[in-house]
Amino acid sequence: MDMNKYAMLKAILPQKVSISVSSIKGELNVSSEEAEEMLNALKQEGSVESFSFDGRSFLVRK
Secondary structure, X not given: OOHHHHHHHHHHXXXXXXXXXXXXXXXXXXXXXXXXXXXXXXXXXXXXXXOOOOOOEEEEOO
């Protein structure tokens, strides 16, 4: 995982309501695997939580 891109993701995260692998791919121009890795890191940190109706989108914790 590119730590510079991950730092950019963490910087823009507070401006978002939700985030997904596809939105990370589009914003940071990374592969699906790298976007999933970033999303998993955010989940481990407790920065995002899963929507109950959708297993692919995650609600950003403010």
